[in-house]
Amino acid sequence: MNWVWNNLDLIGELTLEHIRLSIPPILLGFLISIPLGFLAYRFKLTRGLLLTVAGLLYTIPSLALFVILPPIIGVSYLSEVNITIALTIYAVAIMARSVADALGSVDPAVRQSATAVGFSSWRRFWQVEFPLAGPVILAGLRVASVSTVSLVTVGIFIGIESLGYLFTNGLQRRIFAEVLTGVVMTVIVALLIDAILVLIGRLLMPWTNPGTRRSANRTATQLPLAQGGGAR
Amino acid sequence: MNLFTEAIDWIFSAERFQGYNPLGLRLGEHLWFTFLSLLLAAAIAIPLGYLIGHTGKGRNLAVGISGAARALPSFGLIVLLVLIVGVTRAPAAAVISFVLLAIPSILAGAYSGLEAIDRRVIDSARAMGMTEWQILWKVEIPLGLPLLIGGLRSGALQIVATATLAAYIGLGGLGIYIFEGLPLRDYPQMLGSAILIAALALLLDALFAILQQFVVPRGVTAGRVRDDRATSTRRRAVAGTPAE
Numbered sequence: 001m002n003w004v005w006n007n008l009d010l011i012g013e014l015t016l017e018h019i020r021l022s023i024p025p026i027l028l029g030f031l032i033s034i035p036l037g038f039l040a041y042r043f044k045l046t047r048g049l050l051l052t053v054a055g056l057l058y059t060i061p062s063l064a065l066f067v068i069l070p071p072i073i074g075v076s077y078l079s080e081v082n083i084t085i086a087l088t089i090y091a092v093a094i095m096a097r098s099v100a101d102a103l104g105s106v107d108p109a110v111r112q113s114a115t116a117v118g119f120s121s122w123r124r125f126w127q128v129e130f131p132l133a134g135p136v137i138l139a140g141l142r143v144a145s146v147s148t149v150s151l152v153t154v155g156i157f158i159g160i161e162s163l164g165y166l167f168t169n170g171l172q173r174r175i176f177a178e179v180l181t182g183v184v185m186t187v188i189v190a191l192l193i194d195a196i197l198v199l200i201g202r203l204l205m206p207w208t209n210p211g212t213r214r215s216a217n218r219t220a221t222q223l224p225l226a227q228g229g230g231a232r
Numbered sequence: 233m234n235l236f237t238e239a240i241d242w243i244f245s246a247e248r249f250q251g252y253n254p255l256g257l258r259l260g261e262h263l264w265f266t267f268l269s270l271l272l273a274a275a276i277a278i279p280l281g282y283l284i285g286h287t288g289k290g291r292n293l294a295v296g297i298s299g300a301a302r303a304l305p306s307f308g309l310i311v312l313l314v315l316i317v318g319v320t321r322a323p324a325a326a327v328i329s330f331v332l333l334a335i336p337s338i339l340a341g342a343y344s345g346l347e348a349i350d351r352r353v354i355d356s357a358r359a360m361g362m363t364e365w366q367i368l369w370k371v372e373i374p375l376g377l378p379l380l381i382g383g384l385r386s387g388a389l390q391i392v393a394t395a396t397l398a399a400y401i402g403l404g405g406l407g408i409y410i411f412e413g414l415p416l417r418d419y420p421q422m423l424g425s426a427i428l429i430a431a432l433a434l435l436l437d438a439l440f441a442i443l444q445q446f447v448v449p450r451g452v453t454a455g456r457v458r459d460d461r462a463t464s465t466r467r468r469a470v471a472g473t474p475a476e
Contacts, residue, residue, distance in 0.1 A: 059437045060430045061393030063410060067426035071235040077419070146303045153305040154397065157414065167311045171401070176315045183308040190303035 003177040011166075015185055018162040021152045022193065024084050026145045029091025033140075036092065037099020038125070051097055058093035062086070062154045083155045090151065091144040098140025102133035135208050138201045142194055149190040153182070163189070235423055242424035253408070255428075262405035262432065265323075265398075266391045269330035273387060277335045278380070281342020285376065286368055294343060298336040306333055306394040314401050326398040333394055334387035341383015345376025377447040385440035392433050406432065 004011070040050040060068070065086045070077040073085060106129050114128040115121075130137075153164030166182030169175075202209055242248070248255040284290045309332065313325035349372060357371045399407030409425030412418070 056434060056437075059389055059433050061389075061396045061433055063393075063396050063407065064426040064429040064433075067410060067422045068430060071423070077422075143302065146299075150303055150305045153307060157397075157400070157411070164305070164307065167305070167308045168400075171311045171314065174315065174319075176312075179308060179311045179315060183305060183312055186305045186308060187300075187303045 003175050004181055007178075011181060011185065014161065014163050014165055015189060018149070018152055018186070018189055019193075021080070021083070021155065021160065021162055022087075022145070022149045022189065025087035025091050025148050026141070026193070028084075028088045029095055029144055029148070030141055032088070033092045033095035033099050034130075036096040037137075038103065040096055040100035041103040047100065051100065054093040054096050057089050062090070062151050063157060065089070066154070066158050078159045080160055083152070083158070083160050087148050087151055091148055094144040094147065095137075095140045098143070099133070099137055102136030102140070103129055105136055106132045131205065134201070134205045138197065138205075142197055145193050145197060146190045149193060150186060153186060235419060238420035239423035239427060242420045243428060253412075258404060258406050258408055259428075259432070261403070262392070262395055262407075262429075265327065265330065265395050265403065265405060266388060266436075269327050269391050270334060270384065270388050272327070273331045273334035273338055273391075274384060276331070277338035277383075277387075278342050281339045281380075281383075282346060282368065282373070284339075285343035285346025286364070286372060288347075291343065291347075294339055298340050301333070301336040304333070306390075307397045307400070309333065310394070310398055310401060322401045323403055326395070326401065326403045330391045330394055330398075333390050337386040337390065338380075338383045341380045341386075342376070345379030345383075346372045348379060349375045374449045375452065377449075378444050381440060381444045381447055385437065385444065388436055388440065389433055392429070392436060396429050 036050055036054075039046040041047070057065075066082060067077060069086050069089075070079070070082050073082070075081045110132065111124070111129060114124045119128060152160075152162045153167065155162055156164030156168055163182045163186050166178050166185075170178030170182065243255075281294070284294050306329070310326055310329045313329050314322050317325045317328070353375070354367060354371060357367045362370065395403065395405050396407035396410070399405050399411050406425055406429045410422050410429075413422035413425070
């Protein structure tokens with residue numbers, strides 16, 4: 001454990017770097033997967049196409065993708081853009097399906113009611129369907145974020161420094177504590193980002209909170225709608 | 233695109249089939265480690281998953297483990313195990329980490345396969361006087377097979393991807409060409425082998441997809457009606473909206 005005390009600076013630096021590398025793919029993946037997920041949910045033709053392509057991309061091992069991608073997008077394989085785009089592709093591959101499933105899980109009766117009371121399809125999507133699909137989308141986002149954090153470590157092979165550095169360096173120097181620190185810190189970063197996502201979910205979707213707020217301050221008309229969203 | 237033609241040339245050049253680093257050997261290693269680890273992981277995860285799925289006990293634990301395992305960086309796990317069992321026994325360490333990484337998805341496939349079965353089907357089987365073993369073997373396992381194969385499918389892909397990284401610790405496999413090419417900046421070699429690795433993963437995925445279709449019991453395909461349960465039953469039960 002001496003190694004840890006002597007290298008706190010390095011660990012802190014690599015952890016921050018790891019977080020910095022993890023966030024863009026998660027955010028970009030989320031933003032891109034909403035329109036794609038909508039297309040996959042709305043039209044049968046695009047559904048098959050998009051979900052198949054997403055499935056195939058997700059199948060490609062990360063190191064292979066890091067090598068194949070650069071000549072396609074025209075960057076150096078040592079560039080940070082490469083790993084950001086590769087990890088965004090994985091995040092989209094996971095989330096596009098969960099957005100499509102989430103939108104599909106919205107009660108058709110609620111959708112019809114929204115149309116009946118005069119929502120335009122644009123407003124209906126943002127004010128009714130999207131919030132109700134929220135919990136399932138959040139579940140997909142959490143899976144994508146955890147896997148992104150763990151995949152960032154693979155970037156070390158193409159020169160992108162992250163907590164993965166502790167694996168290669170620890171192996172060369174045969175320092176068990178160093179490698180263990182890398183694994184533990186990666187898991188902690190994953191759990192940290194996961195906790196933040198859950199918190200954001202609670203703030204944006206208070207009706208999914210267990211117990212408390214649901215009962216008193218909601219009118220009877222809102223209740224079925226709200227519970228429908230939290231039916232998990 | 234020039235790089236791609238160079239990479240294809242690399243794959244089909246005569247050197248790939250002879251010399252100290254023949255493609256056939258590396259492909260064989262990759263497949264062998266994948267197959268062996270998948271078999272070991274299945275031997276552990278399937279009985280455990282069936283136990284959880286049949287009894288309904290320990291489900292939360294299994295879900296928790298599967299979730300936590302996703303956060304584990306696979307290469308970190310390999311290196312950790314290499315340092316534990318010793319650098320000279322790196323292949324053993326790699327196989328142990330492959331098994332550990334494949335168990336969660338196979339476990340999930342096994343228990344969710346059993347869990348997804350309509351309870352009425354199992355109740356009918358019990359009402360007909362089937363023993364618990366008969367229910368498991370004749371009802372639950374056949375009906376849960378497609379999801380189990382799905383679990384094996386993602387487990388296998390996880391192993392193929394991780395085996396690529398394991399070339400770094402001297403396991404061999406197709407990843408070796410990438411790690412050899414990196415310090416030499418031999419991009420055609422890296423790209424060529426990356427294409428092969430991707431092709432191997434896609435091929436395995438396709439094989440499992442076909443198998444998944446193949447194992448659907450005949451009775452299920454014959455009696456299949458449009459399945460719109462996902463949209464209706466659960467919502468209704470919770471939200472209490474009247475049936476249409």
